[in-house]
Amino acid sequence: MSAEHEPRSGPESALSSDQAIRAMLLLMPRVAARLKRTKLPERLSSFNLAPRHLSLLAYLLFDGPMPVNELAARLEVAPTTVSLMVSDLSRQGVLERHTDPADRRRTIVAITEDEETRSAIDTWLANGANAWRAAFDPLTPEQRAVFVRTIETYEREVSGSAD
Template sequence: MSTQRDPEVGLSTNDAIRAMLLLMPRVVARVKRTPLPERLRSLNLAPRHLTLLSNLLFDGEMTVNTLAERLEIAPTTVSLMVSDLSRQGVLERRGDPADRRRTIVAITDEPETRAAIEGWLANGAQAWHTAFEQLTDEERALFVRTIRTYEREASGTGE
């Protein structure tokens, strides 16, 4: 039975679960409705592309293996995604001057493409900024750990 505590003061575990089960579908639906910029519309981008592009935009160029670790997918899958986006002029790949066996991946220098990617991510980044700015560093870390735990447990693998 629900105790319906004031969410500004605290929530019981059951009330928090109820709130999140009602909220998450709305959040996902809103994210899915975020329109792609014109430059990116014909590219058939999936959520995994958003994560890949986010990593490159926020942290700069990196190797295929680093991207694979961050995306938690096989390097061959990342390589296929990178090849596809490279053919479409979104990403550039080049050999690592320090180790020619490694491939460095970066967002293209083409201004329209970079601006389109930044624009696509901007609304979500601003929403997170507004949500997180009211929290302490510890509260932000707790939130991120909580979402990671939820994602892991919801996957059914427990990994």
């Protein structure tokens, strides 16, 4: 890591709003480019997976099977968009769909039980989780919360749907 990219601490590391904005405007394109270049595990390379599938798979991995409408609400997209993604990933063997026994009109979506595919999904998600752990571990819980809220605010503002 070059000296200009090493984390700094102490009073000299404080940034004005303009300095922070400059730093983020320079950093975010690099981060986005690196994320786009993230390689899929070999087992998943034959599937048509894109970064947009990462959030969908992460919700299912962390929170377990759920209905399409709940996935859509969490992903903040239309249920028809999630239905199309789920149909595509189901055809590819990444996801499984089951009728909800409590309400036969609802479909429950889950990650496949196929061990190889599931392990590859775990690996794909673990790469990002490990990077976040390295970034968050030195921070206090309060600093982590501020960071997450800051990124959420940025995402809302950039999308034009700020409350």
